[in-house]
Amino acid sequence: MRLPARRLLPLTALTAASTLLTGCFTGDGTASAGAEGTRVRVAMMQPPRSGLSPLSDDAFKLSRWSTAETLVKLDAEGDAEPALATSWRQNGRTWTFEIRDGVTFHDGTRLDADAVVRSLTRAATAAPKPRILDGVDLTAKAAGARTVTVTTAAEDPLVPQRLSSPQLSILAARAYDGRTVNPVGAGTGPFELTQVNGTSSATLDRYDAYWGGRAKAPGIDVRFVPDGTARAAALRSGEADIVEAVPVSQAALLDADLVTEVPMPRTNTLYLNTAKGAFEDAGLRAAAREAVDAASIVKGVYEGRADLAEGLLGPALPWAAGLREPVTRAKAGNPAGRSITLGTFTDRAELPEVAAALQQQLQKAGFTVRLEVREYAAIEADALSGAFDAFLLSRATVLDSGDPAAYLYSDFASDGSFNLSRFTDRSVDAALRKAGATPTGDARRRAVIAAEAAVLAADAAVPLLHERVIQGDAPGVVGAAHDPRERELVTAATYVE
Structure with a gap:
């Protein structure tokens, strides 16, 4: 049952938000205003993992703050x-x-x-x-x-x-200058990154010589707040102007006019380790796929604020569904007595709950499941090295190029850099290469769906659901970006009244 939109958050959540956010924003929770306007206070979900190097996923923070730009x-x-x-x-x-x-x-x-x-x-x-x-x-x-x-x-x-x-x-x-890439004071965007305080906060000031015109806000104060309840509480208490990735469980607790929901190209996927352990067996991968009840997860964990997955690519790519055809898969084997370790991370608030639901579903099918949950920064290396039999990931499918071929190659090619499934298949590699080489347009889209079908046929991954962006904007915020690709957040047009 959904709670009333105006229900007050627990005092502990508000206290957590105050503790996490004080130090970047003003001590009394109000926005910092100068002679030329009010700075934008942003509560971000994930702290930097690679010192804000643009060669890592931290690059998307630089993009969302409008400090680094591309050709x-x-x-x-x-x-x-x-x-x-x-x-x-x-x-x-x-x-x-x-x-x-x-x-x-x-x-x-x-x-x-x-x-x-x-x-x-x-x-x-x-x-x-x-x-x-x-x-x-x-x-x-x-x-x-x-x-x-x-x-x-x-x-x-x-x-x-x-x-x-x-x-x-x-x-x-x-x-x-050196082995690492340091973006402080080195971008071209409307905001200059002036200070980074480890994994706690960052400060950006307006760059008045910006080629695209002077930004409306004098600067951005960023605080990294991994705890989703604290992020939502910060919006409700007035300690943040923009909050990214509001957890589904918190969205209903906020006034409806503070929340924007946008379908996004992001899929919750259960990656199965095909190189060793139980899921080296195609029949046991099929058993895991058949055990998963994604519809109950969409209804229960996401309160209906997600779309059930029919494939790896979701409704944010509306052409995918019309091109998709039934996939022939292996028959399910008997998982009785097989032990597996399922990993996921806490940074996306819903994932631990999804993983717990998957644990129950897989155990009901006959698997013995040990669940391991950590912060993403502490679990990524183990996931990439194949330490888990299964790994639950919230994965952006067109984050980099606007085209899903790069994501499919990265995650499922034999030499893909993010191959959590440790998956190797020559026919899949060929399908992925064909998709990547086909000119843009309908032919490329058909090749992408053929590559997706090849991956699904092998049960290298089980797509569960497609997420939606849930972003919180405080009253008075004007021009905040609501970007399904998660590339924009505060732009030159964003300001606080």
Whole structure:
């Protein structure tokens, strides 16, 4: 039963929010206002895991704060449009990009072809590479003061979309002084990252020389608050202006006009370890798939605020359902007496509860299930190394390029950098390569769905549901982005009245 929208949160939750947020925002919980307006206070879910390096998933924080920018951005349909590059053209394996004039980095240096080449080369030669470059050999060269050529080993129709990934942000030379990449004072966006306090907070100030026009807010104060109840309480108590990833369990406790819900390309997926243990057996993978009752999880855990998965790609890609055909799978084996370890993380508030429901469902089918739950930063390495028999993940399916082929390759190719299933299959690899090489349009979409079917046929992963963005905006917040791709949050147009 859904609770009334205006029910007060427990005092303990409000106290937790105050404890977590004080120190970044003003001590009395009010917004910090200067002569030129009010700073935007943001409560973020996950703290930085890699020092805000743009070569990691931390890049999406830089993008959501509008401090780091890319050559290309994506429109609502996922098509490429100009950003730091004003135009581009293709000639076989080589794409030529014209670089925007009049852009300066936050340290005052100018954007030119050499700066672009430096950033792209650092990403292309990183170990590991940013996942948007999985399976892609990319070389960038200056062809003039404001012209850059990008050449790939094989003809790649998605180069502009790839270059929209926040992991390929263009930063000033100062960011690359040493082995790590430090984005402080090195972006080109409307807000300059001026201070990072470990995994607790970050501060950004308006960059008045921004090429796209002066931002409306004087700055952004960010606090990292992994606890979902505390984030929601911070919105209710007035200690935060924008709260990302409001837990489903908390959404009903907030006034309806403070909450925005947007379907997003994010799937809750149970990855099964195909390399060792119980799920090396295709029949036991099939047994796990048949044991899962995702509909009860959507109804019970998500209170109906999610969409039941028919595949890895959800309603945020409306073309997927119409192209999908029935998949032939292995018959279920007998799991009686087989012990498995199921892992997940606490950073997304619903996942521990989903994992507990899965534990019960799998045990009912005959498995013996041990559940292991930690913060994501403390569990990712074990998940990638194959330490779990099954791992529950909330996974963005078009986060990087606006196209799902990169996600499918990263997660299910033999050499994919995020292959939690430890999955290796030559026919699937071939389907993934075909999807990645097919020109954009209907043919590519059909190839993507064929690759999805190949993965599902092997039961390397069991898709459960597709999430929705639930974001909280306090009264007085104007122009906050509600982005299903989770690339934008505070933009130059965002301010607090």
